[in-house]
Amino acid sequence: MKKLGIYIHIPFCTKKCGYCDFYSVKWNEVQEDRYIQSAIKEIQSYKRLGDKFVVDTVFIGGGTPSIIKAESIEKLLNEVKKIFTVKKDAEITMEANPNTLTEDNLKEFNRIGINRLSMGVQSLEDNILKKIGRSHNSKEALEAIDRAKSQGFENINADLMFNIPGQTVESIKETILQLIKKGIKHISFYSLKLEEGTPMYKLEKDNKITMPEEELERAMYHAGIELMEKHKLLQYEVSNFAVKGYECRHNLKYWNQDEYIGIGPSAHSFLGSMRFNNPPNLTEYIVSSEDEIFERNIQEFMTEEDLSFEYIMLRLRLTEGLNLSDFKNKFKIDFKEKYLEQIKYLTENNLAELSDESMKLTRKGMDISNYVFMQFM
Known part of the structure; x- marks a missing residue:
């Protein structure tokens, strides 16, 4: 059978970061419970694929998945296992904010089958974290890594952002070194791009912040690459670095043009030659699920020419080419x-x-x- 990846979008945050344009709403427990029931129904809507695919990766993103109950995540994973055969060695990733991870919920996340954590560290400079609207500080981030490792999580990614106003090449290098000392096996290293509609975009338009010059942005990127590779975190994609064997198998599906389905509002899917997505509206998503109707926006039916160009573009993002x-x-x-x-x-x-x-x-x-x-x- 063909292999399938599943992305599950948890559309809740306690607050919105200044740079983020991913779909999310403010969390409350009633909405969480309603959303989980709707997402279960959407998983069930793919029952026809159950005998055609085996699932080898699940990625639970957001939003902030780690603010909802482990029991809720478990319900979603159990439904996936009812509909699909899930490989015993499947990679099951969950995104998390450092200040939401406790010994108790980490123990539960481990118990229900999460075997890879992706932490939104972003920076280990408190002034930078405050500037971009993050809800944690550097101490909480480093303690969360230790706590996760103590509860059995070895496969941990740290999201790290550069090109933030006020950052320097040296401060980026210091952050990377601290993460390496903590035994982080994977770093996603992203350049901040301000998206229209975000608070930081407005601040720049109003001349209240100034983005780094391109020369400094490139210097940060190259310094990060050099330092990570020196410490055996090898670049395998434009923005991703890993100790050998710890590459993100789910994200490799995107770059290999493999098939995947997305669950939840704003989630994207690729099946056959069709790309489609769910509308980014939680209320509409919940209402439509009550009638077991999931309206999906078809982005495109891709021709062979479309697919071949996209494949070239995606594969050339990888260092193996x-x-x-x-x-x-x-x-x-x-x-x-x-x-x-x-x-x-x-x-x-x-x-x-x-x-x-x-x-x-x-x-x-x-x-x-x-x-x-x-x-x-």
């Missing part, structure tokens, strides 16, 4: 023949490297990856 044999098997196209001119241009300008087996981006190519991708359109 695009495997030429896999591309030919998937699309019945000889990559080197079809894209002869693009390959020549990219290799001559030190943006990509071509071997008999694959094409991958150079460090220079990674830096301007969007420009590289456009060459294949």
Whole structure:
């Protein structure tokens, strides 16, 4: 059977961070219980796929999944197991804010089968955390890592953000070193991009904050890469670094163009050649679930040409690049023949490297990856 990833969106937060444009609403227990019942019904709506796929990754994101009851998460996972065969070694990730993790709920999260935590650390500078509206401080973040490890969690990711006003190259390096000392096996290293509609976007438009210059942003990124790789956290994707064997299997599905379904308001799915998503509205989601009707927005039915371009773009985000044999098997196209001119241009300008087996981006190519991708359109 084919493998399937499942993303479950928990649309609750205690407060909204200044940079965040992901869909979420303020948590309350009544809404939590209503949402869980609705999400269970949506999982059941995919019953027809139960004998076609085996689930090997589940990613519970948000929002802030760690603010709801472990019992609620358990109900969702149990429903997934009723509908699908879930592999014994499935990767089951849950996002968490550091200040929501206690010994008691960590013990419960471990018991119900969560085997990978993704912590929204973002920074270990208290002034930076305050500036971006995070609800934890650096001490709470470091203590949460220790607490999680004491409760049996070895596979822990730390989300880390750079390009925040007030950050320096040295402060980024210090944060990374502290995480490495804590034994973190995976770091997602993102450059802050201000999205329209967020508080920080408005602050910049009103000239109340100034974003770092591009030269400093790149210096932070390169310093982070160098330091992490020195300590065996190897880059495997533009923004992701891991000790060998701890790469995020669920996120690799996105970059490998594998199939996945999304549960909950705003969640996205990819099945066959169709990309679709649920509307970002919790009230509508709950109401429609009462009639067991889930209205999904079809983003696109992808042609073979669409799929092949997207596959090139996704695979070139990975440091291992695009495997030429896999591309030919998937699309019945000889990559080197079809894209002869693009390959020549990219290799001559030190943006990509071509071997008999694959094409991958150079460090220079990674830096301007969007420009590289456009060459294949």
